[in-house]
Amino acid sequence: MxxxxxxxxxxxxxxxxxxxxxxxxxxxxxxxxxxxxxxxxxxxxxxxxxxxxxxxxxxxxxxxxxxxxxxxxxxxxxGGRVASLGLEVNVDYLAVCLLDLARTVRFTKRRERDNRGSRPAIVVRELEKLATEALGEASALGLTVAGAVLAVSGPVGDGVVFSAPNLGWRDVRAAEMLRLPVPVDLDNEANLGALGQLWFGTGGDDFLYVSGEVGIGAGLVVGGSLFRGAHGLAGELGHVVVSPSGPPCRCGAAGCLETYAGQEALLAAADVRSVPDLLVALESGANTAIEACTAAGEALGHALASAVNLLDLDHIVLGGIFAALFPWLAPAAEPVLAARLGRLRGSVPTLTASTLRGDAATLGAAGRTIHRILGDPGPFLSRADG
Amino acid sequence: MxxxxxxxxxxxxxxxxxxxxxxxxxxxxxxxxxxxxxxxxxxxxxxxxxxxxxxxxxxxxxxxxxxxxxxxxxxxxxGGRVASLGLEVNVDYLAVCLLDLARTVRFTKRRERDNRGSRPAIVVRELEKLATEALGEASALGLTVAGAVLAVSGPVGDGVVFSAPNLGWRDVRAAEMLRLPVPVDLDNEANLGALGQLWFGTGGDDFLYVSGEVGIGAGLVVGGSLFRGAHGLAGELGHVVVSPSGPPCRCGAAGCLETYAGQEALLAAADVRSVPDLLVALESGANTAIEACTAAGEALGHALASAVNLLDLDHIVLGGIFAALFPWLAPAAEPVLAARLGRLRGSVPTLTASTLRGDAATLGAAGRTIHRILGDPGPFLSRADG
CATH class of the missing domain: 1.10.10.10 (Winged helix-like DNA-binding domain superfamily/Winged helix DNA-binding domain)
Incomplete structure (x- = not known):
C-alpha cells in the first residue's frame, strides 16, 4: 500500500x-x-x-x-483535447472565454447587460446561456472542458460572494447556482485579472494589477504568485481612503477611491452616459471630460501611493476601463505618486496600461483551470483512463 | 564529493x-x-x-x-552558551537587548537620547557603547554572542538605511559603521517589532503590528512569516494618506498618517512636551490631551481601514507609544474601522495593545539571530568544533 x-x-x-x-x-x-x-x-x-x-x-x-x-x-x-471556461459577471456585462490547454483562446462572447440590483438567480441564468454556448462550441471543436472559474467583482471566499455592493449582492453562492455539466469555482474579478495579466500580459512577476470598472479592485502578484491575504479579500483598492470627508460610498464609508474614480463617478463628472461616449469626448478634447479624468487620476495617485507604502510595489498595471483611459489618467496620477513617494523610496513605481483591456479577468479565470491541470495532471489522466 | x-x-x-x-x-x-x-x-x-x-x-x-x-x-x-544582541536606534532613544538561545532576556539597556539630525557616526558610536556593555555582560555570563541585528526606523535594505526622515538620515550604511566583534545585520524597526510580537507577544500567526513612535511603521505577519514586499519596504503605514489636503509631512508629501498620529504631532496637539507628560494629562482627564488622542485615533482608523482593504487583516496590534496610549486611541479608531469596513467585510478587525510596549523591536532583532541558529545550526556547530 x-x-x-x-x-x-x-x-x-x-x-x-x-x-x-x-x-x-x-x-x-x-x-x-x-x-x-x-x-x-x-x-x-x-x-x-x-x-x-x-x-x-x-x-x-x-x-x-x-x-x-x-x-x-x-x-x-x-490544444486539441482539453479546455477550460472563464466566466465573468460584471456590473455592465457578462462574459465567457474558452481556452485550450495550449493557452489559445478558442471562443469568447461578451454581452452588455445592466446587472445593477438584478436578482442573482436571473443573472446566473443569463450567464448559463453564454456558458452553454461556449460548451457547445467546445464540443464542436472536439474539446473536453475540464472546469470553469467564475469571476465576480467584490470580496469572495469559499464559493460565496460576500458582498458586491455595485451588483447589490450579499452572501450569494454564485458558483453553486450555475447549473453546468462541469465543476465551477468562484474567485474575485481583480484577483483573476491579475492572474490574466501574469499569464497573458506583460507585467513580469511582481506587480499590482488594478481593475477599473464600476468597482475598483486590485490583485497583488509577488514572485509570480497572487497575495490573497487572510481570507482572500486582499486588494480592495476601491475602498482605500482618498479623503475621509469625501462623497458617500455604496460600501457605507465616505471618500473611498471608487467615489472619485469608479466608472459611475467618472461618467457623472464628465457628464456623459457611457465609456465609449467618454472616450469620444476625451479624444475631441472636451474640457469637462478631461477634468473628470484628471481628478480621477489624482485620486488614483493618492490611493496607489498608500498601496505602494504598504505593499512595496515597483510596477502598477492599469486594467479594465483604466487601460483605455490611461492617456488621460496616468498624467494626473504620476505626479501624485512622485510627490508622495519620491523622497521616501528614492524611486517611483511605473504605471502601465494592460494590453488585455477588459479581458484580463476571463482569461485569468480560464487560465486557473489550465494551470491546475498543468500543475497536477495525474487526476486528469486517471479520468481520461476511466 | x-x-x-x-x-x-x-x-x-x-x-x-x-x-x-x-x-x-x-x-x-x-x-x-x-x-x-x-x-x-x-x-x-x-x-x-x-x-x-x-x-x-x-x-x-x-x-x-x-x-x-x-x-x-x-x-x-x-540558555547557557549561545546568545544574540538586538540593537535599536530610534528618534528618542538607543536600546540594546541580550537574548540567550532559550529566549530568555539576560540584559537590556535603554538610553533616552534625541537623535534628530544627529550625524550617523556619532549615533553609532553611542550605540557601540551600549552594545559593548551588553557584550561584556554576555562574557561575564559565559555566553558567546553569535550575532547582532540593528533596528532602525525607516526603509532599510541590503545593509543601507535608505531614508529615515525623522532622524535626517539618507543612504546610511549603519550596520557596517558599527565596530563590534560580532556580525551585524540591519532591519526595519517595525518589521523587527512584528517579529518580536510574533515570537514574544500574543498576536497569533496573522496580524499587522503597528509601531507608533516619532515615525509610524508596520510589519505584516501572514502565516507566521513577515511579508516584506519587493524590496523589504512594505508596511510604511505612517505615510498612508489620511487626507491629501492635510498637513505637510517630513517625507515631502501631505496628510500622511504621521502628521496626525506621529509622536510629535500628538504632543503638539496635546500641548505637552513628552509621552510621560501626555499620559499624566490623559489620566487626569485633560481635555486637550484627550481630544488630541481622539483625533489621532480617528486618523489611525482611516489609515488602518486602507491597510485592511489592501491586506485583508483580522487582527491589528498597536505597539510602541500606541500601546501605552491604547485606552485613548482605540475608542476613536474602532468606530472608524467599523464604519469603513463593516458592510463590505462582514466583520471588523480587532485592535489590541502589544504587551511588549517599546521592547518589541529589540526583542525581534535579537530573536532573528536565535531563529537563524535554530533553523540552521550546522555552521554554528562547525564553528564550535573549530
Missing amino acids: TQAVRHDSMRARNLELVLGEVSRRGPLTRAALAELTGLTKSTVSKLVGDLLDAGLLAETGPARAGERGRPGVEVVLS | TQAVRHDSMRARNLELVLGEVSRRGPLTRAALAELTGLTKSTVSKLVGDLLDAGLLAETGPARAGERGRPGVEVVLS
Whole structure:
C-alpha cells in the first residue's frame, strides 16, 4: 500500500515535471526532456506516451501511424483535447472565454447587460446561456472542458460572494447556482485579472494589477504568485481612503477611491452616459471630460501611493476601463505618486496600461483551470483512463 | 564529493529537525525525539550529543559526569552558551537587548537620547557603547554572542538605511559603521517589532503590528512569516494618506498618517512636551490631551481601514507609544474601522495593545539571530568544533 502510494506520488511529480518543462519552454524532444528533468529516457517515453494518450501533449511535425516517438520528433502542449471556461459577471456585462490547454483562446462572447440590483438567480441564468454556448462550441471543436472559474467583482471566499455592493449582492453562492455539466469555482474579478495579466500580459512577476470598472479592485502578484491575504479579500483598492470627508460610498464609508474614480463617478463628472461616449469626448478634447479624468487620476495617485507604502510595489498595471483611459489618467496620477513617494523610496513605481483591456479577468479565470491541470495532471489522466 | 555534500545536507536537515522539535515543544527525551522526527534512536543520540557539545541543547535534571543520555533524561534548548544582541536606534532613544538561545532576556539597556539630525557616526558610536556593555555582560555570563541585528526606523535594505526622515538620515550604511566583534545585520524597526510580537507577544500567526513612535511603521505577519514586499519596504503605514489636503509631512508629501498620529504631532496637539507628560494629562482627564488622542485615533482608523482593504487583516496590534496610549486611541479608531469596513467585510478587525510596549523591536532583532541558529545550526556547530 505504502509502495503503491509512493509510486503514484512519484509518477504525479514526474508527470508535472515533464508537462511543466514543455509548458515553459515550448517544443522539446524526449531526449531533451530526459536531460532537463534528470529522468531516464525510458521513464520520459512512458510519461510522454501517457500524456499523449490523455490529449495533454501532441507531437509536432507530420504524424504517421505506428511511428510515435521517432528521434527528433518534438512534443508540445496539445490544444486539441482539453479546455477550460472563464466566466465573468460584471456590473455592465457578462462574459465567457474558452481556452485550450495550449493557452489559445478558442471562443469568447461578451454581452452588455445592466446587472445593477438584478436578482442573482436571473443573472446566473443569463450567464448559463453564454456558458452553454461556449460548451457547445467546445464540443464542436472536439474539446473536453475540464472546469470553469467564475469571476465576480467584490470580496469572495469559499464559493460565496460576500458582498458586491455595485451588483447589490450579499452572501450569494454564485458558483453553486450555475447549473453546468462541469465543476465551477468562484474567485474575485481583480484577483483573476491579475492572474490574466501574469499569464497573458506583460507585467513580469511582481506587480499590482488594478481593475477599473464600476468597482475598483486590485490583485497583488509577488514572485509570480497572487497575495490573497487572510481570507482572500486582499486588494480592495476601491475602498482605500482618498479623503475621509469625501462623497458617500455604496460600501457605507465616505471618500473611498471608487467615489472619485469608479466608472459611475467618472461618467457623472464628465457628464456623459457611457465609456465609449467618454472616450469620444476625451479624444475631441472636451474640457469637462478631461477634468473628470484628471481628478480621477489624482485620486488614483493618492490611493496607489498608500498601496505602494504598504505593499512595496515597483510596477502598477492599469486594467479594465483604466487601460483605455490611461492617456488621460496616468498624467494626473504620476505626479501624485512622485510627490508622495519620491523622497521616501528614492524611486517611483511605473504605471502601465494592460494590453488585455477588459479581458484580463476571463482569461485569468480560464487560465486557473489550465494551470491546475498543468500543475497536477495525474487526476486528469486517471479520468481520461476511466 | 557528492556523497559528502549529501551527507552534510542530510545532517544539517536532521540537526534542524531535532532542534526545531525541542524549540517548539520544550523538554523531550531522546526516545520522544526519535518518534517525533522519524529518525533512529542512534541517529538522534549522535545529533543530540553534538548539540549538547555545541552548547545549543542542555540536559534537564541533575547531571552526573559520564552519565549523559540516561533513559528519562530530557533535553531542552540551552540558555547557557549561545546568545544574540538586538540593537535599536530610534528618534528618542538607543536600546540594546541580550537574548540567550532559550529566549530568555539576560540584559537590556535603554538610553533616552534625541537623535534628530544627529550625524550617523556619532549615533553609532553611542550605540557601540551600549552594545559593548551588553557584550561584556554576555562574557561575564559565559555566553558567546553569535550575532547582532540593528533596528532602525525607516526603509532599510541590503545593509543601507535608505531614508529615515525623522532622524535626517539618507543612504546610511549603519550596520557596517558599527565596530563590534560580532556580525551585524540591519532591519526595519517595525518589521523587527512584528517579529518580536510574533515570537514574544500574543498576536497569533496573522496580524499587522503597528509601531507608533516619532515615525509610524508596520510589519505584516501572514502565516507566521513577515511579508516584506519587493524590496523589504512594505508596511510604511505612517505615510498612508489620511487626507491629501492635510498637513505637510517630513517625507515631502501631505496628510500622511504621521502628521496626525506621529509622536510629535500628538504632543503638539496635546500641548505637552513628552509621552510621560501626555499620559499624566490623559489620566487626569485633560481635555486637550484627550481630544488630541481622539483625533489621532480617528486618523489611525482611516489609515488602518486602507491597510485592511489592501491586506485583508483580522487582527491589528498597536505597539510602541500606541500601546501605552491604547485606552485613548482605540475608542476613536474602532468606530472608524467599523464604519469603513463593516458592510463590505462582514466583520471588523480587532485592535489590541502589544504587551511588549517599546521592547518589541529589540526583542525581534535579537530573536532573528536565535531563529537563524535554530533553523540552521550546522555552521554554528562547525564553528564550535573549530
